[in-house]
Amino acid sequence: MATPNELCQWARDVIDTEIGALNGLKQQINQAFVDACELIQSCRGKVIVMGMGKSGHIGHKIAATLASTGTPSFFVHPGEASHGDLGMISDSDVVIAISNSGEASEIMTLMPVIRRHDIQVIAMTGNPESSLAKVAQIHLNIAVEKEACPLGLAPTSSTTATLAMGDALAVALLQAKGFTADDFALSHPGGALGRKLLLRVDDITHTGEQLPVVGTQVSISTALLEVSAKGLGMTCIVDDYGVMQGLFTDGDLRRVLDARIDIHSTSIGEVMTKKPIVISDNLLAAEALKLMEQKNINGLIRVDTQGAPLGALNMMDMLKAGVL
Structure with a gap:
């Protein structure tokens, strides 16, 4: 032997x-x-x-x-x-x-x-x-x-x-x-390779009634209800014109609680993350995933050219879509 x-x-x-x-x-x-x-x-x-x-x-x-x-x-x-x-x-x-x-x-x-x-x-x-x-x-x-x-x-x-x-x-x-990679993707529409080459953020973002949005003047507690209702672990913060001003996530909530801020009397605009990372239409889901990994964030907001939120996605969406 x-x-x-x-x-x-x-x-x-x-x-x-x-x-x-x-x-x-x-x-x-x-x-x-x-x-x-x-x-x-x-x-x-x-x-x-x-x-x-x-x-x-x-x-x-x-x-x-x-x-x-x-x-x-x-x-x-x-x-x-x-x-x-x-x-x-x-x-x-x-x-x-x-x-x-x-x-x-x-x-x-x-x-x-x-x-x-x-x-x-x-x-x-x-x-x-x-x-x-x-x-x-x-x-x-x-x-x-x-x-x-x-x-x-x-x-x-x-x-x-x-x-x-x-x-x-x-x-x-x-x-x-x-x-090109796009040409390659057209002959590989199935499986993980096809998803990485063809799937765009437009295809998997939560839109319309599923998109968590609140105004800058609402209280933190009201914003938390929106976060909970939409189940994405975050909510967009917009001004009176619907333009995104910030983002509030589960991580922001932990920091608010650690600072013992009153969530009933403090407006969400005071504690939101200003100038969050956003993405535009037609971005590949794989590129969005890379961005999330590089910035160590769990969610992204898709905005239009005026800065108004159009959709939201998180790591769980990437997982369900087979990109992760």
């Missing part, structure tokens, strides 16, 4: 081998890579990725990464393509064919048909002299010195290199297109 030290050393050896493979891959970022990027940029259709076995698994990921970063793409299984799925590929598409040996029979069987339709092919292989490399218009060399598998059989370093080349293509294209 292997010792803990042996297990850790074997793992480190794998990582070292794959790091070496990636360092070698840098030398293959050349004119062929530029040509591949330019071909994809000029593509009027979609990028079709195909590969068999482990190359197919990597191909699925490359297609997904391209699609999520602004390059329309999907994976087609070469075996299924021979039985009808080839109809998913149009003359305006570009094919990325992946095969470490460059001799995958399922892919080579498709090449005459693909070439007949004058569809451009980018080959990713570990052998520039392979059949696939020769039939393709552009060849991206993903050769590695050795696999991390000690038997030299299981695709390890080669699949890592292929994945890295796919990521390099996707990110280079992303930057060339000027793809």
